Amino acid sequence: MKDCGMETVIKNKVFHWVRSHKNNPLQKEPVTYLRKAQLQWEKRIHKSLNSMAAEIKVNLAQLRHTADREELEDKWNELSIYDIELSQYRPVYAPKDFLEVLLCIRNPNYRTIDRVSPWEFVHFPLKVKTLGELRALYQEVARGEPLLGVDPNVRTHQSFPSLMVERTLLGEKVINRNHAPVTQEFLKKGAPRSLRAKLWAQVMGTEVTASDRQRFNELKKLVLKYDLVVDKLIIKDIQLTASNDHQYFVFEDLLYQVLLCFMRDTEVLSVFNGSASNPVHGILKGRNPTLENTVVYPPSGVIPFHGFTMFATPFCYLYDDPVELYFIFRAFYMRYWYRLHEVSSNQQGILSLCVLFERLLHRYESELWQHFKKNGIQPIRVAFKWIMRAFSGHLPPEQVLFLWDMILAYDSLEVLPLLAVTVLSLRRDNLLAVDNFQNTEVTLFLFSFRS
Amino acid sequence: MRITFCTDLEKSVLVNNFEKRGWIHVNPEEEWNFYWAGMQTCRNLFGLESGYRMNDNQIINHFPNHHELTRKDLLVKNIKRYRKELERDGNPLAARAPNGKYLYLNFVPVTFVLPADYNMFVEEYRKNPQSTWIMKPCGKSQGAGIFLINKLSKLKRWSRESKTPFNPNLVKETYVISRYIDNPLLIGGKKFDLRLYVLVTSFRPLKAYLFKLGFCRFCTVKYDASMQELDNIFVHLTNVSVQRHGGDYNSMHGGKLSVDNLRLYLEGTRGKTVTDNLFKNITWLIVHSLKAVSYIISNDKHCFECYGYDIIIDNNLKPWLIEVNASPSLTSTTVNDRILKYKLIDNIISVVLPPNGIPE
Numbered sequence: 001m002k003d004c005g006m007e008t009v010i011k012n013k014v015f016h017w018v019r020s021h022k023n024n025p026l027q028k029e030p031v032t033y034l035r036k037a038q039l040q041w042e043k044r045i046h047k048s049l050n051s052m053a054a055e056i057k058v059n060l061a062q063l064r065h066t067a068d069r070e071e072l073e074d075k076w077n078e079l080s081i082y083d084i085e086l087s088q089y090r091p092v093y094a095p096k097d098f099l100e101v102l103l104c105i106r107n108p109n110y111r112t113i114d115r116v117s118p119w120e121f122v123h124f125p126l127k128v129k130t131l132g133e134l135r136a137l138y139q140e141v142a143r144g145e146p147l148l149g150v151d152p153n154v155r156t157h158q159s160f161p162s163l164m165v166e167r168t169l170l171g172e173k174v175i176n177r178n179h180a181p182v183t184q185e186f187l188k189k190g191a192p193r194s195l196r197a198k199l200w201a202q203v204m205g206t207e208v209t210a211s212d213r214q215r216f217n218e219l220k221k222l223v224l225k226y227d228l229v230v231d232k233l234i235i236k237d238i239q240l241t242a243s244n245d246h247q248y249f250v251f252e253d254l255l256y257q258v259l260l261c262f263m264r265d266t267e268v269l270s271v272f273n274g275s276a277s278n279p280v281h282g283i284l285k286g287r288n289p290t291l292e293n294t295v296v297y298p299p300s301g302v303i304p305f306h307g308f309t310m311f312a313t314p315f316c317y318l319y320d321d322p323v324e325l326y327f328i329f330r331a332f333y334m335r336y337w338y339r340l341h342e343v344s345s346n347q348q349g350i351l352s353l354c355v356l357f358e359r360l361l362h363r364y365e366s367e368l369w370q371h372f373k374k375n376g377i378q379p380i381r382v383a384f385k386w387i388m389r390a391f392s393g394h395l396p397p398e399q400v401l402f403l404w405d406m407i408l409a410y411d412s413l414e415v416l417p418l419l420a421v422t423v424l425s426l427r428r429d430n431l432l433a434v435d436n437f438q439n440t441e442v443t444l445f446l447f448s449f450r451s
Numbered sequence: 452m453r454i455t456f457c458t459d460l461e462k463s464v465l466v467n468n469f470e471k472r473g474w475i476h477v478n479p480e481e482e483w484n485f486y487w488a489g490m491q492t493c494r495n496l497f498g499l500e501s502g503y504r505m506n507d508n509q510i511i512n513h514f515p516n517h518h519e520l521t522r523k524d525l526l527v528k529n530i531k532r533y534r535k536e537l538e539r540d541g542n543p544l545a546a547r548a549p550n551g552k553y554l555y556l557n558f559v560p561v562t563f564v565l566p567a568d569y570n571m572f573v574e575e576y577r578k579n580p581q582s583t584w585i586m587k588p589c590g591k592s593q594g595a596g597i598f599l600i601n602k603l604s605k606l607k608r609w610s611r612e613s614k615t616p617f618n619p620n621l622v623k624e625t626y627v628i629s630r631y632i633d634n635p636l637l638i639g640g641k642k643f644d645l646r647l648y649v650l651v652t653s654f655r656p657l658k659a660y661l662f663k664l665g666f667c668r669f670c671t672v673k674y675d676a677s678m679q680e681l682d683n684i685f686v687h688l689t690n691v692s693v694q695r696h697g698g699d700y701n702s703m704h705g706g707k708l709s710v711d712n713l714r715l716y717l718e719g720t721r722g723k724t725v726t727d728n729l730f731k732n733i734t735w736l737i738v739h740s741l742k743a744v745s746y747i748i749s750n751d752k753h754c755f756e757c758y759g760y761d762i763i764i765d766n767n768l769k770p771w772l773i774e775v776n777a778s779p780s781l782t783s784t785t786v787n788d789r790i791l792k793y794k795l796i797d798n799i800i801s802v803v804l805p806p807n808g809i810p811e
Contacts, residue, residue, distance in 0.1 A: 168723070245704065250643075254639055317716050
C-alpha cells in the first residue's frame with residue numbers, strides 16, 4: 001500500500017472527510033430566534049426574486065431557446081461578448097441589506113439595559129473567542145513568528161538567504177509529500193506565490209481528476225440547456241464587480257464559466273445539511289404542489305447577491321484552467337463562504353464574526369470605540385463588507401491570498417474580524433480626526449491605495 | 452535658491468509635482484532651471500540657429516537626437532549594427548544558435564524599412580509565406596496608420612495606392628514592416644502589451660533606471676488569430692489611444708493591469724523560475740537597446756529622458772521589444788493611472804536632481 005501511494009491517498013481522504021465534518025454538525029440551527037430570522041430572510045429573498053421575475057415577465061427557469069443556446073455555446077470562451085439585455089435585472093440584495101437584517105435581530109430573552117443602543121453587536125448574546133483564545137488558536141502568529149506575507153526578505157535561518165527561499169524549498173518538499181495535514185500546517189506562515197495553487201488544492205482535496213473534468217462538462221451542458229434568472233444575476237454581478245476592477249477585469253471570461261456552472265451544481269446542496277439556511281423551493285409550472293413536483297432553485301441552492309463574484313476572483317491569480325478554478329472555488333464556498341451570508345449562531349457564521357469584531361474593538365480600541373459612539377458611527381458598517389467578502393476586492397490580490405492562506409491553515413474565518421480590527425487600529429489617528437460615517441469611509445478608502 | 456520650471460505640457464501630474472516642491476512657474480523666455488519640454492521646443496533649442504546655450508543650473512527632459520532610439524526605423528538599424536559590432540569583436544553575447552538566430556540579442560521582431568528594404572523583405576517573406584506582418588509609419592505614434600498584412604499582393608496594392616499623383620515614384624512616408632508576434636501570451640484569453648518606463652540620465656557611461664511600476668494594456672476584444680479578424684484592429688493593437696475608440700472601453704480600469712499583478716499571476720500559474728527569467732530578459736532587452744545607441748546619442752549633460760518601452764511577451768514567455776517612445780503619455784485615464792504617473796514624475800525628479808535639489 002505504501003509503495004503504490006495508496007496510503008497517502010487514504011490518509012488524505014480521511015483527513016478531508018474529518019475536516020469537512022468537524023465544523024459542520026449535521027444539525028440545523030439550534031437557536032430558535034436565529035432560525036426564525038434566517039427563515040424570514042429567505043422568504044424576503046424568495047419574494048424579491050419572484051417579484052423581479054414577474055416584473056420583467058420572465059420565468060425563473062425555462063429551456064433555453066435554440067438561438068440563445070447556440071450563441072452561448074459559440075461564445076463560451078469569451079462570454080464577455082455574449083451581449084444580453086440586463087438593464088432590468090438588479091442584485092437581489094447587497095451586503096448592506098443583509099447587515100440591516102442582522103442589526104434588527106433581537107433575542108427575545110434578553111433586553112439591553114439602556115434600551116436605546118440597539119445597534120451594537122457587542123452585547124449580542126453569542127459566545128465568541130476572547131483575545132486570549134484567539135492567541136491560542138493563532139499561536140504561531142501570536143508568538144511573532146516570521147510570516148512570508150509580512151517580510152519575504154527577512155533572514156530567519158542561517159542556511160537560507162531569505163524567508164522566501166526557505167519557504168520555497170520547504171514548500172516543494174511539502175508538495176512532494178502530498179500529505180494534506182502537513183500542507184495545512186505549512187500554510188500558517190504563508191505560501192510562496194508559485195506553490196500556492198498546488199498547496200491549496202492539497203489542503204482542500206481538489207486536485208482535478210478526469211471525472212472532475214467530465215463533471216464540469218456536464219455542468220456546462222446544463223448551462224446550455226436551461227435558462228435561469230440567476231444566470232442573468234450572476235452575469236450582471238460579474239459586470240458590476242470583476243469587469244470594472246483593475247485587478248480582475250482580465251479574468252471576466254473565466255469567471256462567467258465558473259459561476260454559471262456553479263449555479264447548476266447540485267453537490268453544493270450538501271452545505272444545507274449543516275447550515276442554518278434552506279434553499280428556495282419552487283413548484284414546477286402547471287403541476288400540482290406536491291413533493292415530487294417541488295424543485296430546489298437554483299439547482300445549487302445559492303442565490304447570488306451583489307459582490308458574490310468576489311468570492312471567486314482571487315483564485316484567478318492561481319489557476320488559469322477553468323476546471324481547476326471551479327473546484328477550488330466550490331470547495332472554499334462549501335467550506336467557508338456560505339457562512340458569510342446566512343444567519344446562524346455558529347462561531348464561523350457572519351453574526352459571530354460581527355460580534356467578535358465589535359467585542360475586540362470595544363475592548364482593545366476603547367478610545368476609537370468611544371469616538372465612533374459619540375459621533376453615531378457604527379463600526380460594523382465600516383467593516384461589514386470587508387468581512388462578508390473575506391476582504392476580496394478590498395485588499396490587493398496578493399494580500400488577499402496571504403489572508404486566505406491563514407483561513408485554510410487555521411481552518412477558521414476568525415482571522416477576518418481580527419484583521420478588520422487591526423486595520424482600524426492602524427488608522428486610529430486618522431479615524432479619530434473625522435467625525436462622520438462618510439469621512440470615515442473616505443479615510444479608509446484613501447489609505448487602501450498605500451499598502 | 453528657488454527653482455524655476457517651465458513646461459510645454461500643462462498636465463496636472465507634472466505641475467502638481469513641481470509645485471509640491473515649491474518651484475516657481477516661469478515662461479520659457481525667462482530664467483528656468485527645469486524644463487519639461489515638448490519635442491518641438493527641444494529641436495528648436497538644440498538647433499544650431501537658436502544659439503541657446505544652457506547654463507550649469509539647467510536641465511531638460513530630452514536628449515537632442517533621441518530619435519535614434521525612438522524612431523522605429525532607426526532603432527532597428529542601430530540594433531542591427533550593435534549586434535554586428537559585438538559579433539565582429541567576438542563578444543559571447545553575440546553568439547548564434549545553430550539556426551543562425553542570435554541567442555541573446557534576438558529581441559526585436561524581424562523588421563525592414565520600406566520602401567528601402569523592399570527586396571530584402573520579399574526574400575524573408577518567401578521563407579514563411581503564411582506569417583503575418585505589421586506595417587507602421589515611422590514618424591507616427593499611438594497606433595496611427597498601422598495595419599496588418601498577410602499577402603504580398605496587399606502590400607503591393609497599398610504601395611500603388613499610396614503613391615502621390617505628383618511624384619509616382621515616391622512613397623509618401625517611410626514605413627517599417629515587422630514580423631507580427633502571432634503567439635502572444637494571453638491572460639484570460641486576452642492579448643496585451645507591456646508598458647515600462649525607463650529613465651536615462653547619461654548614455655556614456657550608461658545610467659538608466661527602470662521604474663518599478665509599469666502596466667499591461669489589454670485589448671478589449673478577445674484575441675483570435677484567424678484571418679477574418681485581421682481587419683479588426685482592436686484585436687491586435689493594445690495602445691490605449693486605439694482601444695479607447697473600441698466599443699467596450701472601460702473607464703474604471705482603462706484596460707490596464709499592473710506589472711506587479713502580472714508577476715503575481717505568472718508566478719502563480721507558470722512558476723517562479725520562468726517568471727524571474729522573463730523579467731531578467733526584459734531588463735537585458737532594455738540594456739541592449741540603450742547600449743545600441745549609446746555612442747550615437749549626443750550625451751548632453753543637461754539632458755535626461757524618460758522612455759516608454761512597449762514590449763510584447765509571447766506564449767513562451769519571451770519578451771519582444773516593439774518600440775520606444777520619447778514622450779510617453781502623461782494623460783491619466785484612471786485613478787490608479789494618475790497615481791502611477793504622479794509617482795513616475797516624482798521619482799524622475801528625485802533621480803535627476805542632486806540631493807540638494809538644485810540642478811548642476
